[in-house]
Amino acid sequence: MQLGQILRSARRAKKLSQAQAAARVRLSQSRLSALELDPASITTEQLLALLGLYELDLTVQSRATAALSSATEW
Template sequence: MDYPLLTTMQLGHVLQSARKLRGLTQAEMGERLALSQKRISALERNPGSITVEQLLGLCSALGLELTIAPRTTPPMAAKGARAPRSKVEW
């Protein structure tokens, strides 16, 4: 199943759900990734602080893959909401 993510909090929920679905505790996940249980907890609660390396490691340990694809729905701005401003210039 695909999980389109538009916010970091959605990422946290997906990571936590995938971990629990596989019957892993935060401590067990931390052992697999050489991270502490506290760090796994922090990543699930506030995934905005995750590094790309940690995200890819979590995905691998959870049997997930990261895919970046064009949106199939209109961007938030088209619905009247403002998208977060990026500091990166494309």
């Protein structure tokens, strides 16, 4: 799952509309929509605000560890 999909799924799980979520993190609804479709331009501040709102954790790991993890999930 890609970042935009994760953000959209988390927002829906919290039962928030784009307008409601955007207002809580001081974004426009159109900006949140754009980020869910293509998060390439998301800022660190926006990402952290959305993660906090949706109660998500950010995990950073080496690519080698990530490759092993995804290989063992199947």
